[in-house]
Amino acid sequence: MPSLRILLVCSSYPPVIGGSEVEAQRVCAALRARGHQVRVITTGGPPMPPGPEFSDPFGTPVELLGGNCAEPWRNRCFAFSVPLAIGRRRDYDLVYFLMTGLHVTLGVAVCALLGLPVFMKFSGSNTIRPLLGSRLGRLQLSLLHRHARKVMILNPAMREEAIECGFDPQRLEWMPNPVDVETFRPLAPEARLALRERLGIPPAAEVIVFVGRLAPEKALPSLIEAFHRVAAERPLAWLLLVGDGPEKEKLRAQANDGAGAGRIRFVGAVSPESIPHWLQSADVFALVSELEGFPCSLVEAQACALPAVVSDIPANVQLVRAGQQGCVAPLRDTAALAGAIAALLGNPEGRKRMGENGRSQVVERFSLSQIAELYERIFSAGEAS
Numbered sequence: 001m002p003s004l005r006i007l008l009v010c011s012s013y014p015p016v017i018g019g020s021e022v023e024a025q026r027v028c029a030a031l032r033a034r035g036h037q038v039r040v041i042t043t044g045g046p047p048m049p050p051g052p053e054f055s056d057p058f059g060t061p062v063e064l065l066g067g068n069c070a071e072p073w074r075n076r077c078f079a080f081s082v083p084l085a086i087g088r089r090r091d092y093d094l095v096y097f098l099m100t101g102l103h104v105t106l107g108v109a110v111c112a113l114l115g116l117p118v119f120m121k122f123s124g125s126n127t128i129r130p131l132l133g134s135r136l137g138r139l140q141l142s143l144l145h146r147h148a149r150k151v152m153i154l155n156p157a158m159r160e161e162a163i164e165c166g167f168d169p170q171r172l173e174w175m176p177n178p179v180d181v182e183t184f185r186p187l188a189p190e191a192r193l194a195l196r197e198r199l200g201i202p203p204a205a206e207v208i209v210f211v212g213r214l215a216p217e218k219a220l221p222s223l224i225e226a227f228h229r230v231a232a233e234r235p236l237a238w239l240l241l242v243g244d245g246p247e248k249e250k251l252r253a254q255a256n257d258g259a260g261a262g263r264i265r266f267v268g269a270v271s272p273e274s275i276p277h278w279l280q281s282a283d284v285f286a287l288v289s290e291l292e293g294f295p296c297s298l299v300e301a302q303a304c305a306l307p308a309v310v311s312d313i314p315a316n317v318q319l320v321r322a323g324q325q326g327c328v329a330p331l332r333d334t335a336a337l338a339g340a341i342a343a344l345l346g347n348p349e350g351r352k353r354m355g356e357n358g359r360s361q362v363v364e365r366f367s368l369s370q371i372a373e374l375y376e377r378i379f380s381a382g383e384a385s
Helices: 019-033 074-088 102-114 129-133 135-147 156-164 189-199 220-233 248-255 272-280 296-303 334-345 348-365 368-384
Strands: 005-010 037-043 053-055 061-065 094-098 118-121 148-153 172-174 206-211 237-242 264-268 284-287 308-311 326-329
Touching: 005 019, 005 074, 005 102, 019 037, 019 296, 019 368, 037 074, 061 074, 074 102, 094 102, 102 118, 102 135, 118 135, 129 135, 135 148, 148 156, 156 172, 189 272, 206 220, 206 272, 206 296, 206 334, 220 237, 220 248, 220 334, 237 272, 248 264, 272 296, 284 296, 284 334, 296 308, 296 348, 308 334, 326 334, 334 348
Parallel strands: 005 037, 005 094, 037 061, 094 118, 118 148, 148 172, 206 237, 206 284, 237 264, 284 308, 308 326
Antiparallel strands: 053 061
């Protein structure tokens, strides 16, 4: 396949840590490994490195815009700098926008004037429909309707949302987030015990782990309440909450008021390099959110051969079928969540089978090489149209 020159425009990028940011970095690295040229433009300012440019840990060049502007004007400075940056640099074949915002509206407009192929990916559920609520949002949708060669979505509900907002179904493409299946992998029993010792986890503990932001949309009060019920019957059960966010103190107060309070551990924010360790040390992964796009943390857990307990939202049930890769419970149904967690903890052979099913699914469908190939196909076909 001929080498493509790709410009990725996104409002944030690592070292900012989030699902979309990590996904963007992985995709850039995978495409570059396959011989394509990729450049990123994103917002400057802390926590980004100083200066106008840097290379990320995988060697992808990143240009920073708007970093000299003070908050709260930085994002607007970035957005108004995007069309200038696109117009200044013409050493690329296509422009790929990730994450909604004013930068998309202005960037797509200048791409249309320059005749540059445009691709867009909406990075989460309920990110398309809200654009109808403002004049700028409707302008962004209008420009994408007219000029985007392909619009990428993450799950079936987002497809319905996009069609409802006027997108041609033929121009919609399902584009999942990739996972590095070599970094995220299960450990041999001896290595797992050594890892637990290093992380301060009792060797016989029955560990449920959540990885993500401690934010309202994650519906974590229902998980903590479910754990209280499980902990009352299972003295070896532990709950690890890996991440930080605005709900931390509220959740900590709830955690201290119930059975097994001393077995709920708030790990806090951790480096991306250490996330696999917390997953590899656990027995069950839990994601009970009310809103997800394509949950990176869930596919990372599956790559580590963890069975999952998930809420019954479209983003989760496309990855977990009840009894196949884990258990599915109604959103915020604490009794059902507790029953699902207890059932998995009490069935080691079932956990092993479901975990293996989950890893097989990720390796076959969501590995970096699989997703990079899918991007190649979409970009090549769209650029030629």
